[in-house]
Amino acid sequence: MAAVSQSAMTAEPSVEKPKMTARNLDLFYSDNQALFEVNLDIAEKQVTALIGPSGCGKSTFLRCMNRMNDTIDGVTIKGDVTLDGRDIYDKRIDVVQLRARIGMVFQKPNPFPKTIYDNVAYGPRIHGLVNSRDELDEIVMTSLERAGLLKEVKDRLQSPATGLSGGQQQRLCIARAVAVSPEVILMDEPCSALDPIATAKVEELIDELRSNYTIVIVTHSMQQAARVSQRTAFFHLGKLVEVGETDQIFTNPKDERTKGYITGRFG
Amino acid sequence: MSLSFLLLAVAALCALSFYFGRQRAVALSGGRHSNLHSLPAHYGAYTAAWCGIPALFLILIWYMFQGTVIETLIISDLPAEIVNDSGQLSLALNSISLIAAGNGEHLSVSPEIIDAGRRLGNLQTVANVALVVVILSAAVLGLAVSYRKIEAEMRARNNIERIARYVMIGCSAIAILSTVGIVFSLLFEAMHFFTKVSPLEFLFGLEWSPQTAIRDDQVASEGAFGAIPLFAGTLLITLIAMCVAVPIGLFSAIYMGEYASPKFRAVAKPALEILAGVPTVVYGFFAALTVAPFLRDNGAVLGLDVSSESALAAGLVMGVMIIPFVSSLSDDVMSQVPKSLRDGSYGLGATKSETIRNVIFPAALPGIVGAVLLAVSRAIGETMIVVMAAGLAANMTANPLQAVTTVTVQIVTLLVGDQEFDSAKTLSAFALGLVLFLVTLGLNVFALKVVQKYREKYD
Ligand SMILES: Nc1ncnc2c1ncn2[C@@H]1O[C@H](COP(=O)(O)OP(=O)(O)OP(=O)(O)O)[C@@H](O)[C@H]1O
Numbered sequence: 270m271a272a273v274s275q276s277a278m279t280a281e282p283s284v285e286k287p288k289m290t291a292r293n294l295d296l297f298y299s300d301n302q303a304l305f306e307v308n309l310d311i312a313e314k315q316v317t318a319l320i321g322p323s324g325c326g327k328s329t330f331l332r333c334m335n336r337m338n339d340t341i342d343g344v345t346i347k348g349d350v351t352l353d354g355r356d357i358y359d360k361r362i363d364v365v366q367l368r369a370r371i372g373m374v375f376q377k378p379n380p381f382p383k384t385i386y387d388n389v390a391y392g393p394r395i396h397g398l399v400n401s402r403d404e405l406d407e408i409v410m411t412s413l414e415r416a417g418l419l420k421e422v423k424d425r426l427q428s429p430a431t432g433l434s435g436g437q438q439q440r441l442c443i444a445r446a447v448a449v450s451p452e453v454i455l456m457d458e459p460c461s462a463l464d465p466i467a468t469a470k471v472e473e474l475i476d477e478l479r480s481n482y483t484i485v486i487v488t489h490s491m492q493q494a495a496r497v498s499q500r501t502a503f504f505h506l507g508k509l510v511e512v513g514e515t516d517q518i519f520t521n522p523k524d525e526r527t528k529g530y531i532t533g534r535f536g
Numbered sequence: 537m538s539l540s541f542l543l544l545a546v547a548a549l550c551a552l553s554f555y556f557g558r559q560r561a562v563a564l565s566g567g568r569h570s571n572l573h574s575l576p577a578h579y580g581a582y583t584a585a586w587c588g589i590p591a592l593f594l595i596l597i598w599y600m601f602q603g604t605v606i607e608t609l610i611i612s613d614l615p616a617e618i619v620n621d622s623g624q625l626s627l628a629l630n631s632i633s634l635i636a637a638g639n640g641e642h643l644s645v646s647p648e649i650i651d652a653g654r655r656l657g658n659l660q661t662v663a664n665v666a667l668v669v670v671i672l673s674a675a676v677l678g679l680a681v682s683y684r685k686i687e688a689e690m691r692a693r694n695n696i697e698r699i700a701r702y703v704m705i706g707c708s709a710i711a712i713l714s715t716v717g718i719v720f721s722l723l724f725e726a727m728h729f730f731t732k733v734s735p736l737e738f739l740f741g742l743e744w745s746p747q748t749a750i751r752d753d754q755v756a757s758e759g760a761f762g763a764i765p766l767f768a769g770t771l772l773i774t775l776i777a778m779c780v781a782v783p784i785g786l787f788s789a790i791y792m793g794e795y796a797s798p799k800f801r802a803v804a805k806p807a808l809e810i811l812a813g814v815p816t817v818v819y820g821f822f823a824a825l826t827v828a829p830f831l832r833d834n835g836a837v838l839g840l841d842v843s844s845e846s847a848l849a850a851g852l853v854m855g856v857m858i859i860p861f862v863s864s865l866s867d868d869v870m871s872q873v874p875k876s877l878r879d880g881s882y883g884l885g886a887t888k889s890e891t892i893r894n895v896i897f898p899a900a901l902p903g904i905v906g907a908v909l910l911a912v913s914r915a916i917g918e919t920m921i922v923v924m925a926a927g928l929a930a931n932m933t934a935n936p937l938q939a940v941t942t943v944t945v946q947i948v949t950l951l952v953g954d955q956e957f958d959s960a961k962t963l964s965a966f967a968l969g970l971v972l973f974l975v976t977l978g979l980n981v982f983a984l985k986v987v988q989k990y991r992e993k994y995d
């Protein structure tokens with residue numbers, strides 16, 4: 270583990286076989302620096318939770334990982350982010366294909382004002398993943414199944430997605446992301462708009478998805494991070510303070526700030 | 537004393553009463569404003585309002601009735617044989633007012649009329665003096681009464697609030713009532729027309745030639761009042777205009793909203809909106825003097841027979857006029873599509889144009905339809921461009937290279953020139969106006985409903 274010595278601050282940034290890595294990542298919104306020297310590895314087929322007080326740069330970091338920051342004016346990024354060892358900020362990388370490999374689920378459920386079917390079929394259609402209607406049906410069904418939504422909606426695939434409940438909408442958004450067969454799924458506080466029951470369902474879903482996908486989840490709930498993740502990273506003021514096995518972070522944090530945050534002394 | 541002097545005098549009195557009211561409040565406060573309920577200026581405004589508003593109101597009432605009252609007085613003294621004949625009566629009244637104004641020396645009229653003229657002159661002088669006296673005393677009275685009412689505990693501030701509310705109610709009442717009045721006069725005259733020409737013939741007739749005899753001894757055709765050719769012409773030009781305005785307006789809105797850099801947008805958007813500030817007359821002569829000859833000449837080169845006043849020229853220019861309208865409205869509705877939907881689409885790996893086509897445009901569609909409907913109603917009501925470039929011939933044609941005429945053009949030509957006011961020709965303008973009003977009203981209401989419904993969806 271040579272990478273450990275890279276930064277004394279980040280206790281254990283690297284893992285055996287990282288799916289994605291961030292190295293010395295700085296990010297500026299115009300002149301304001303939002304991320305400072307972030308070094309973090311995302312382990313394959315595991316759930317990595319990002320925690321930290323509001324405004325510490327969790328969402329910003331998450332958006333760096335599928336280049337969603339490109340859609341914001343005035344963002345400059347320094348450092349490297351890799352996917353399977355390839356720099357995703359390389360000029361030769363096609364952002365569109367990159368985002369197909371790295372899906373994203375947002376804080377607020379954002380189904381398109383289309384039918385449930387068309388929402389899930391959106392990605393496969395624009396990427397030309399299917400050749401026939403049957404194949405598309407197949408993908409839609411398996412995606413809904415994976416998102417644990419099929420039972421609830423199979424009789425109303427042609428009704429508008431905006432008519433679903435908030436929790437159902439969020440699972441639809443997960444199904445929509447899954448339908449493109451991404452390798453990584455990024456989730457930005459996916460449960461913050463949901464009630465406890467819907468939250469429990471989504472958490473269960475995340476746990477199941479882990480066997481097929483690499484997942485990064487931003488959350489404000491310590492319990493959620495503890496329940497769903499294998500690794501946890503703690504951000505503070507744009508810096509990665511500590512990262513490690515979730516158990517270790519929650520039972521035996523090395524940094525005082527981490528300890529303070531998870532015991533609720535600040536945040 | 538003329539009206540403007542009277543108004544100036546009332547204004548001066550108002551200023552004076554503001555000063556007095558304020559002084560009195562200051563005197564009452566004994567130098568400490570906290571002793572008063574309101575600020576001294578509130579007391580000033582209170583007295584000024586009581587001085588000015590009743591006086592102005594009285595002036596208004598006075599002028600509404602002065603004419604009728606005096607005329608009734610004059611008529612009551614005229615011999616019966618003049619009064620009973622409406623033609624003679626209006627002639628007589630005309631001469632009377634000429635004499636009263638001192639311009640009647642050359643008139644050869646009966647002594648009664650001359651007499652009446654003098655009396656009218658006297659009455660008018662008396663009325664003017666009375667007006668001045670009444671108004672000024674009303675103003676002074678208002679000043680005095682409100683001045684006496686000022687006390688430390690008086691709630692001048694709340695009173696002013698109430699007065700302001702009444703003034704605003706009055707203004708909105710004027711706005712609404714005048715609109716209602718116009719609509720009713722339109723309705724009334726149109727009814728008058730429909731007693732002469734049946735509504736069925738008007739709405740479904742295929743021939744439009746509103747020439748009727750001006751004098752009884754003139755030989756003239758009856759005139760045909762079938763408005764279908766006008767509707768068809770209006771429709772044709774509107775269609776051409778929409779074919780120009782909708783795609784260009786929409787695409788420029790998409791470019792401005794989704795692609796353009798903020799710097800470019802900061803320059804280009806106002807520039808586009810300047811197009812909306814160009815007076816329609818300018819578009820009109822641009823259509824008539826530049827576009828129409830250009831089309832005719834190039835048509836000739838291509839072997840097409842383009843008339844020098846063509847639906848195409850008018851429609852094209854009208855389309856250009858409407859572009860900023862369509863583009864700024866659809867820009868509004870598209871920018872209201874929430875960012876989360878765009879992010880959702882980009883997050884799935886969609887490109888910009890895929891996102892616009894598959895997500896933003898469908899989501900904004902109802903609003904865009906509303907915008908287009910509003911634009912259509914603008915195009916239908918637009919007058920200047922078509923007057924100058926579309927022509928007068930009521931052709932029933934779908935060929936955009938020929939001259940057609942529109943509802944608005946015909947209204948203008950019907951009312952320009954000498955006509956008896958109650959001839960079918962003149963009155964038909966009101967019927968056309970009514971149709972125009974109903975159509976644009978319907979379109980506007982429908983369009984606003986659509987836009988509104990869409991707005992609610994994302995709030
Ligand atoms: N689009 C933007 N433009 C400018 N500054 C931004 C933008 N988005 C975020 N920031 C700034 O970057 C910093 C990090 O924000 P970020 O949204 O990443 O925080 P966060 O950790 O996700 O917070 P929260 O938990 O509240 O969602 C904040 O100081 C924020 O003000």
Ligand SMILES: [Mg+2]
Binds near residue numbers: 327328329457
């Ligand atoms: Mg966030």
